[in-house]
Amino acid sequence: MDEKQWKEIMEREPIAPHIAERMEQLRAHHQEVIDAEWIKRPTMIEGMRKAGTVNTGCLDEVAKHIHAGMSTQEIDDIVSSYTKQHGGICAPLNYEGYPKSVCTSINGEVCHGIPARHRKLRDGDIINVDCTTILDGYYADASRMFLIGNVSEERRRLVEETKKCLEVGLQAVKPWGHVGDIGYAISRYARSKGYSVVRELGGHGVGIGFHEDPFVSHVGKKDTGMVLVPGMTITIEPMINAGKAAVRLDPYNGWTVYTADGKDSAQWEHTILITETGYEILTY
Numbered sequence: 001m002d003e004k005q006w007k008e009i010m011e012r013e014p015i016a017p018h019i020a021e022r023m024e025q026l027r028a029h030h031q032e033v034i035d036a037e038w039i040k041r042p043t044m045i046e047g048m049r050k051a052g053t054v055n056t057g058c059l060d061e062v063a064k065h066i067h068a069g070m071s072t073q074e075i076d077d078i079v080s081s082y083t084k085q086h087g088g089i090c091a092p093l094n095y096e097g098y099p100k101s102v103c104t105s106i107n108g109e110v111c112h113g114i115p116a117r118h119r120k121l122r123d124g125d126i127i128n129v130d131c132t133t134i135l136d137g138y139y140a141d142a143s144r145m146f147l148i149g150n151v152s153e154e155r156r157r158l159v160e161e162t163k164k165c166l167e168v169g170l171q172a173v174k175p176w177g178h179v180g181d182i183g184y185a186i187s188r189y190a191r192s193k194g195y196s197v198v199r200e201l202g203g204h205g206v207g208i209g210f211h212e213d214p215f216v217s218h219v220g221k222k223d224t225g226m227v228l229v230p231g232m233t234i235t236i237e238p239m240i241n242a243g244k245a246a247v248r249l250d251p252y253n254g255w256t257v258y259t260a261d262g263k264d265s266a267q268w269e270h271t272i273l274i275t276e277t278g279y280e281i282l283t284y
């Protein structure tokens, strides 16, 4: 997004007075409130919705073709060509030096798995495909899990319960609530199922940039952190481990995050808009 264009939209479409006033009041009461420039305006929301539609189409395309024996590079090829065909750009490519167009994280890989020709999907694998689309300068970020062939009951359960964690996190989103409510709900649910929650990585503001404020922890405390103001756009993307919560970074590529104990991990992600009545998923 061009800085000038962004400023123009902000001037043309100011925040509704009742929202701006409430933000001010909360600030006066020492609550953490995002700067007005990060509250998305109708034109921006429309742009993000369109980016979300391409993002969803892209993951649907992956879903159609993913199978045992295919390489993660082939997933990268699908994501890259679908995105280009629909006028978009893959945000990961060259992002802080990231070398590919999508993240493909298998089994004990928590996130940021790098596609490669030699990395073939095997029967029984679980894989997260995390796709971030830029369309006309607007970002949409979402990921899904895929089951490859005959997957063990244990792995299926992890994948399903992690999806439930995202849903539980979404249900905790209330306008004028707090970011901490989301992580509180997710971690309580995950632990009740015997799983652990990754702490080092989390969701984030998104829309004009890839990673905006706030950081959306999946282990938050109720009524803490930033206020969820209508017009904010964030991701929720819990990474849930079958074993311990600890992770380690790949020392060779500097990107891929693994579970420290080598056990499985799953993740689901959506980009959402905080609305005056709740939230809207932008990556459906």
Ligand code: MF3
Residues within 6 Å of the ligand: 091, 092, 093, 095, 096, 098, 102, 103, 112, 130, 131, 132, 141, 235, 237, 255, 269
């Ligand atoms: N899509 C990831 C997220 O959900 C970020 C990937 S960064 C990359 O925030 F460089 F690895 F692509």
Ligand code: CO
Residues within 6 Å of the ligand: 141, 203, 204, 235, 237, 269
């Ligand atoms: Co994200």
Ligand code: CO
Residues within 6 Å of the ligand: 130, 131, 132, 141, 142, 143, 237, 269
């Ligand atoms: Co993502």
